[in-house]
Amino acid sequence: MIQDLKENYGHIFEQDLLNEINKVAIIKEIPEGTKLMEIGDYIKSMPLLVSGVIKVLREDDNGDELLLYFLENGDTCAMTLNCCMTHTKSEIRAIAETDSKLIMVPIQNMEEWMAKYSSWRNFVLQSYNNRMNELLETLDSIAFLNMDQRLLKYLGDKARVTKSMIIRSTHQEIAYELHTSRVVVSRLLKKLENMGKIVLNRNHIKILDLGL
Known part of the structure; x- marks a missing residue:
């Protein structure tokens, strides 16, 4: 674990903190599609992402989902931090994209390190800031962008975090995450294909040039 910590967080945390994390944390490997956190769960540990991508979603009263943001290596989740620090239930769903x-840090150590290590405190505050900016970006896209622009942004974000020009999501999955209907997504994807921006295949979407 110490090697993973040094490679991903060595530029952020001092050696003493890395050593403490190594003593109390556990490594958790989760396959694609695994639900890491569910709405209504109590959170007992905070994840430090070492590799992979986690998507964080919100659910409305009708059970429809909205994608809030992606987490990448070196990230943690502000929503998780808040639940840990306030001992409240989760209001988000986290799924392995x-x-x-992940390196799972016990909640009791988080609180101790806030006072003991300025690097940890700065990391937590910066994580809150980063996630807040991403939430505002999501809000802006809903408020100010039409659906075809939101779909373009979604495909671009997904390609960026997965580092792949192949998007392995169904039209229904994309519709869930953009909080719209599959019919709308399918129509807009076909439009993008006719414009030469993507190629639609049975099990994936190949990005050619989104022009973002």
């Missing part, structure tokens, strides 16, 4: 590896 790709095979992922």
Whole structure:
């Protein structure tokens, strides 16, 4: 674990903190599609993402989902931090977008390190700031972009975090995450294909040029 910590967090945390994390944390490897956190769960540990991509979603009263943001290696989840620090139930769902590896930090150590290590405190505050900016970006896209622009942004974000021009999501899955209907997504994807921006295949979407 110490090697994973040094490679992903060595530029953030001092050696003493890395050693403490190594003593109390556990490694968790989760395959693509695994639900890491569910709405209503109590959170007992905070994830530090070592590899892979985690998507974080919100659910409305009708059970429809909205994608809030992606987590990449070196990230943690502000929503998780808040639940840990306030001992409240989770209001988000977290699912592995790709095979992922996480270092799970117990909640009791998090609180101790806030006072003991300035690097940990700064990391937590910066994580809150980063996730807040991403939430505002999501809000802006809903408020100010039409659906074809939101779909373009979604495909671009997904390609960026997965580092792949192949998007392995069904039209229904994309519709869930954009909080719209499959019919709308299928129509807009076909439009993008006719414009030469993507190629639609049975099990995946190949990005050619989104022009973002």
